[in-house]
Amino acid sequence: VQVHELSMCDAIARTVVDRAAGRRVLSVSVRIGHLRQVVPDTMTFCWEMVTAGTELAGTGLDIEHVVATVSCDDCEAVTTLDAPVLACASCGSRAVTLRSGEELMILSLDAVGEPVATEVMP
Numbered sequence: 001v002q003v004h005e006l007s008m009c010d011a012i013a014r015t016v017v018d019r020a021a022g023r024r025v026l027s028v029s030v031r032i033g034h035l036r037q038v039v040p041d042t043m044t045f046c047w048e049m050v051t052a053g054t055e056l057a058g059t060g061l062d063i064e065h066v067v068a069t070v071s072c073d074d075c076e077a078v079t080t081l082d083a084p085v086l087a088c089a090s091c092g093s094r095a096v097t098l099r100s101g102e103e104l105m106i107l108s109l110d111a112v113g114e115p116v117a118t119e120v121m122p
């Protein structure tokens, strides 16, 4: 079991329960950036483990993976990061600005009742 994914699922589950406010949740959509270094299969496994025996048992977890991209201050290229090293894939410069990849947010809850607003995780 990966402690990383486990604690992330635990945080998501607590937020979902809070936002659902007693309504029955059918599924949860989350957006997770590449730099969070989450393995989707492990995430799904941990989600089932964290929610088992709780009011969220059987709730689906849809994971939207976001690639990590940086824009380069030197050559202005926008490139995708594979390794968690902040550098331009075009010219190798370290003078880059992270554009995406650190996301961890609950996009939506499919709950019985009114829709719940997007929740950005701390």
Ligand SMILES: [Zn+2]
Residues within 6 Å of the ligand: 072, 073, 074, 075, 076, 077, 088, 089, 090, 091, 092, 093
């Ligand atoms: Zn560059």
